[in-house]
Amino acid sequence: MIAQDDPIASAAPDDLIAYAWALASQPTAADAPGDGARSALAAQLKAFLAAERAAALAALDAGASAPVLAKRLAAAHDLALQAAFAFAERRAVDLKSAQDRLALVALGGFGRAEMAPFSDLDMLFLTNKAKPSPWSETLTETILYVLWDVGLKIGHAQRGLDESVRLARGDAQILTPLLEARAIAGDADLAATLFTRIEAETIAADAGAFLASKLAERDARHEKAGASRFLVEPNVKDGKGGLRDLQTIVWILRHAYGEAGIETLIKRGLLTAREVARLRLAERFMWQIRFWIHALRGRADERLTFDLQPEIARRLRFRDGGGLSSVERLMKRYFLAARDVGSLTRWACAALEQDFAKSPPRAFGDFVAKAMGRLPGGIVLRGGRLDFEAPEHERKPDRIMALFAAAALRGYDIHPAALSACARNLPVIDDASRGEPKTVQYFLSALTAQRAPGQSLRRMNEAGVLGRFLPEFGRIVGQTQFNMYHHFTVDEHTLNAIEVISDIDNGRCVKEHPLASSFIHSIRNRRALFLAMLLHDVGKGKGDQQAEGARAARAACLRLGLPEDEADLVAWLVGRHLLMSDTAQKRDLGDPATITTFAREVGSIERLRMLVVITIADIRAVGPGIWNGWKGQLLRDLFRLTEAALRGGRTDSGEIAQILDDRARAARRALRAQVSNETAAQLRAEFGNSETAYWLAFDAAAHVWHAREADSM
Structure with missing residues (x-):
């Protein structure tokens, strides 16, 4: 048992390993309760790591780079593990044979030397034998007890060298953390042998299967964390467009080419230097947020929840401005970063997937395109994806928009190289092209397509084309409202609403929305309906949302070349898009004055029908669980009462009262x-x-x- 005044009862960080060895060398009385030496070491390591964590957070608050601090914390944990290893090695020295070898190997984020303040530690206890010896078992057990006493959360496995390689060859989940493994303590030659064999026996082996496995894992992770990257309480690590998506592309590159780092994307021609720079900026920003989430929670947590957003906005020095609060500006920045990560990594993965699958050459793609018929705007099909027919088309606004029109009309996905080209050539979409008839025609074709307008618009938004072509929409990209009602960013909510209308239009919502399904094909101005839905929230953050939105929508429609009466209709729908839900849910539908006022405001059955569809889509697109049968019944009641009044041609209180009395009888x-x-x-x-x-x-x-x-x- 260690005495309180023992000269080795405390140690400076530089002496931790020697201190641990000395502690383990002290004799322990047979009747001493517990393990005093182990407790003393754990207390010292705990204090050391707490001090390192506090220093890192102080540096973070002063503006230091979180990725740099993540490496500092990893180095601190390296030292703690080396001290624990020294302690355990000294304790088990009498059990070791000449043949016993063991290496402590860091895996996963710890292997990359990236640690948030309360990250887990993943490690492999690597032995040279198929079965652990008494020495290696004792060594492993002692190290784990020390680390658990410190309060660290450990993920670990103990395997022999041959077993580690064999499992890595057959299981992508086991192989993945080994791709970034590094030795921490113990037998360095044994660890080096593992790394050499992993390199020789797994790198580039069946790259297509490994890619497919990682993409399947990514999709499952997204589904668990939230299928949209635009959830207003995002998971910074595992969510769509989060840090794990960046790590996934690095794993794929490491396995395929044996090269580490996202800069490999430039070398392999998958992304440009500017695009990789955007990924690095997004990564740094997400790491800053992740550090603060851990710091404010005092534990490992990856969700940027509503309660944390104001404080993190303050810590990152966001200020109110531009009609947005500091929190909304923080979240807009986050979602733009998530969009960059999501879109750029998706394009890179799609290009790798096509490369590994040995896709047919361009000439074959042209042959397929001719066989299926001419696509609009000189677009061709390559490897099952739409692409530009010629490189010069990438810099023509009408051809860019033709690409998305073809995707919406035909239901095909777009080639990642084409999406990347669109993003790189955004400056060619200028004031002149925003009103150019052919470009506008392709845009409206994409928006109102029967088959897949939602998917095409998402790709357009992902590449930055939608916000560039419609600046009114561009200002709401990544915008949030700081409340618990809205589940998505404003642009994501809008695209969800477009998809709801498309579902109703294609007969997929007859049971849920029988009323809207019964008359949607009777709406005469389909173009105005979809434009109003696309623009319905462009006034958010600018004072009176509906009034500002109506003005912006009218200006956008006139720029697109719509007749004034159609532009006025779109503006009216945008300016009244909350009218029907407010009336149905907040007014007495049995009061003739309610129906009279509403019917006078609406004015025609065509507007009434359009308002029903927009109201349903707007509510449904807010998030899961927002729509319910009660809201549906209220809308149906309001519609039928108003329709009866409008069909009768009178909207005075007496006529409405008579209609209501007739329905009551x-x-x-x-x-x-x-x-x-x-x-x-x-x-x-x-x-x-x-x-x-x-x-x-x-x-x-x-x-x-x-x-x-x-x-x-």
């Missing part, structure tokens, strides 16, 4: 037809004089249930 008759004569007589006595509002507020099934409950009392 019909509801009474329907109820009497479903109950016994005795109950019907009682109903006339008890419900005969009920207000019209009661009969309009509930459906027929509810009326029957109320009547039978009253009859049983």
Whole structure:
């Protein structure tokens, strides 16, 4: 047991390894409770790591780079593990044979020397034998006990050299962390042998299968963390467009080419130097956020939740401005970074996938394109993806827009090289091209396509083309609202809404939305409907959202060359897109004044139908669980009452009151037809004089249930 005044009871960081060795050398009394030496070492290591963590966070607050600090924390943990290894090695010295060898190998993020303040430690206890010896088992156990006493969360495995290589060859999940492994302590030659064999026996072996495995893992991870990269409480590490997506592309490159680092993307012609620089900027920003999440939580956590966003915005020195709060500016910056990570890594992975699959040459793609018929704007099909017919087309705005029109009309995905070319050539989309008839025609074809407008618009947004062509939309890209109602960024919400309309249009929502499904094909101006949905939130962050949005939408439509009456219709829909939900949910639909006011505002059945579709799509696109049957019933009731008033050609209070009374009488008759004569007589006595509002507020099934409950009392 270590005495309190023992000269080796404490140590400076530089002496930790010697201190650990000395502690392990001290004799322990047979009757001493617990393991005093191990406890003393754990306390020293815990204090050391806490001090290193505090120093890193102080540097972070002063503006230091989080990736640099991540390496500093990894180095501190290296030293702690080396001290634990020295302690365990000294303790087990009597058990070691001449043949025993063991190396402590860092894996995963620890292997990359990247650690957030409370990251887990993943490691391999590598032995030279198929079965662990008493020495290696004791060594491993002692190290783990020390680390657990420190409070570290450890992921570990103990394997022999041959088993490690064999498992890595057959399992991509085991191979992946070994691609970035490094030796921490123990037998350096044994670790080097492992790295050499991994390099020789797994690198470039079946690169296509490894890529497919990593992409499948990525998709499953995205599904678990949230399928959209634009969730307003994103997972910075595992979410779509997060740090793990960057790590995935590095793993794929390491396995395929034996080269580390995302700069390999430049060397292999997969991305440009400017695109890789964008990835580096995004990575640094996400690491800054991740560090602060850990610091403020005091534990490992990867979600940028609402409660943390204001403090992290303050720590990163964001300020209110441009109509956005500091939090909204932080989140906009984050989502633009996530878009860069998501789009650029997707393009690179798609290019690698096509390369590994030995895709057919360009001439074959041209042959397929001719066989399937001429695509608009000189677009061809290569390897199952749409591409520009010639390199010079990449710099022509009408051909860029033709690419997305073809994707929407035909349902094909777009070649990653073509998307990358679009992003690189955004400056060619200028004021002149925004009103050029052919370019506008292709854009409107993509927007209103029957097959897949949502997917095409997402690709357009991913490449930056949508916001460049429609500056009104560009200002809401990555924009959030700091509240718990909205689940997505404004642009993602808008594209979700477009997809809802497309689903209704294609008959996929008949059960959920029978009313909208029944008349959507009767709407005469499909173009105005889709434009209004695309532009419905462009006024957010500019004062009166609906009024500002209407002005911006009208200007955009006139620039696109729409007639003034159509531009006015789009502006009206944008300026009133909340009118129907507010009226249905916040007003008394049994009050004639409510229906009168609403009918006068709407003015026509065409507008009423368009407003129903936009309202449904807007609510559904907010997020899961927002739409429900109650909201649907309210909208249907408001529609039918307003439609009756508009068909009658009168919107005065007296006419509306008569319509409401007629519907109430019909509801009474329907109820009497479903109950016994005795109950019907009682109903006339008890419900005969009920207000019209009661009969309009509930459906027929509810009326029957109320009547039978009253009859049983």
